[in-house]
Amino acid sequence: MGGHGHALETLKETGHRLTPQRLLVLEAIAEGGGHMGAEEVLARVQKVYPYMDISTVYRVLGLLEDLGLVTHITTPEGTRYELVRGGERHHHMVCRACGRTWDMSTRFLADLGEAVWKEYRFRADMAHFTLQGICKDCLSADNNPMSGGETP
Amino acid sequence: MGGHGHALETLKETGHRLTPQRLLVLEAIAEGGGHMGAEEVLARVQKVYPYMDISTVYRVLGLLEDLGLVTHITTPEGTRYELVRGGERHHHMVCRACGRTWDMSTRFLADLGEAVWKEYRFRADMAHFTLQGICKDCLSADNNPMSGGETP
DNA sequence: GTTCCTCTTGCAACAGAGTGCAATTGCAAC
DNA sequence: GTTGCAATTGCACTCTGTTGCAAGAGGAAC
Numbered sequence A, B: 001m002g003g004h005g006h007a008l009e010t011l012k013e014t015g016h017r018l019t020p021q022r023l024l025v026l027e028a029i030a031e032g033g034g035h036m037g038a039e040e041v042l043a044r045v046q047k048v049y050p051y052m053d054i055s056t057v058y059r060v061l062g063l064l065e066d067l068g069l070v071t072h073i074t075t076p077e078g079t080r081y082e083l084v085r086g087g088e089r090h091h092h093m094v095c096r097a098c099g100r101t102w103d104m105s106t107r108f109l110a111d112l113g114e115a116v117w118k119e120y121r122f123r124a125d126m127a128h129f130t131l132q133g134i135c136k137d138c139l140s141a142d143n144n145p146m147s148g149g150e151t152p
Numbered sequence C: 001g002t003t004c005c006t007c008t009t010g011c012a013a014c015a016g017a018g019t020g021c022a023a024t025t026g027c028a029a030c
Numbered sequence D: 001g002t003t004g005c006a007a008t009t010g011c012a013c014t015c016t017g018t019t020g021c022a023a024g025a026g027g028a029a030c
Helices: A009-011 A020-032 A038-049 A054-066 A107-120 A134-140 B005-011 B020-032 B037-046 B054-066 B107-120 B136-139
Strands: A068-074 A079-084 A089-093 A101-104 A131-134 B070-075 B078-083 B091-095 B101-104 B130-134
Touching: A009 A020, A020 A038, A020 A054, A020 A079, A020 B020, A038 A054, A038 A079, A054 A068, A068 A089, A068 A101, A068 A131, A101 B107, B005 B020, B020 B037, B020 B054, B020 B078, B037 B054, B037 B078, B054 B070, B070 B091, B070 B130
Parallel strands: A089 A131, B091 B130
Antiparallel strands: A068 A079, A089 A101, B070 B078, B091 B101
């Protein structure tokens, strides 16, 4: 089946029930691969189980996220969910122009987190970090001058 | 009156009308000082002008933001607006525990933006950047171990 | 296989944010 | 002081995400 590895065990071990709705949500995001919206998860599940409700999708995604099986990022197009696959941690860059999501190494944020900790004793939580901006494709496509000049 | 300096001139210069609703929103955020939600702006305005509508608040805040007179940040408690006061640019750190907002020097993000540009040719937009985490007060209050260990 | 109890679900209702449109109004020209 | 008209407002509605609650179901104990 899907690619949701040890997810079922994690659910049982933490004392949660193995309901069809949870299995279906897990399968949907595993098959979907990339970053999916709640509405897309709902659509996929409803192909198999038409009674699925959007509120259940949100609750199941929330639970899976609490268990560390799923993460979400916030894009201008709304919240997107993705399966956490062992080890391959990364952050995201979302292009304001084309809407695509790019992966970013954790290295950059580790540096930022450390700097902020040293200066302010603020323990930054990078879990759902998303950088907004313009990707290289869109930059070269139209020579966008980006009013405001945020980057030196 | 309030502390909204050259805001009125900016509105006129850019060919926008000086409506009572706009003046009231401007006064509200100027008097409010810190970071206010749209609902709080509405409440303040309605003390003087009870017919004010929430959609107008959003549209006026959007306009003021386009003109660079106001910025918004996104916190776990929702979107917050603040008056842009000459020169003193900064970013924000929001504490997940107490909800307070702290200012952060632009320096840290400038470094991040440059690093990401060099590596990925992604032009990051830091305008509405907000770092989430736990502030030093809440860290010392209860010795929160922060499951997940995001900061090394 | 039944029973029981708590966890989950589906539904409906709600909150925050934003949009389309007809009615209203600021204000420039007279 | 009037007039005219585009910019703006208020209302109703949409869209995403969340919550309260009664009905339903997983699964441990028997």
